[in-house]
């Protein structure tokens with residue numbers, strides 16, 4: 001799709017429940033951090049986000065570079081989500097990509113996950129896949145066995161992209177813990 005169509009879908013998607021809840025959790029998590037974990041009254045900590053909040057934009061992504069094959073990616077600083085309009089085909093795909101990247105954004109900005117480490121990235125990829133590509137709503141993965149397999153294979157593909165030959169092992173090492181970790185919202189799924 002072109003950037004204009006992508007922006008139009010994005011505006012709609014940001015009003016949907018799951019993206020909205022994730023964005024709220026990121027804002028809340030960051031304001032809690034800025035106040036020193038919520039128990040201090042320290043001021044002067046630089047806000048991590050721009051005044052408008054987390055930036056989400058549609059772009060035409062080039063064939064080369066770190067995002068060569070990605071549908072979307074997280075960039076920082078300042079933190080933002082880039083959607084590759086030229087690799088997205090429908091509103092549903094835009095929503096999947098947004099939810100996926102917002103899980104990464106939550107892990108990176110709020111939970112402090114270092115996404116450049118193989119196992120840490122694998123952990124976040126399992127969570128993102130579970131919430132997005134392998135969510136119950138997106139592919140009717142009502143059976144927990146298939147949903148789990150979907151999360152595992154999707155996370156392996158993503159992690160292998162950055163850690164060729166190593167990604168699958170990293171996913172295996174963290175899979176169970178990551179799959180159980182449904183922060184910031186437990187979707188009640190299995």
Ligand SMILES: [Zn+2]
Nearest residue numbers: 100125128158
């Ligand atoms: Zn990912």
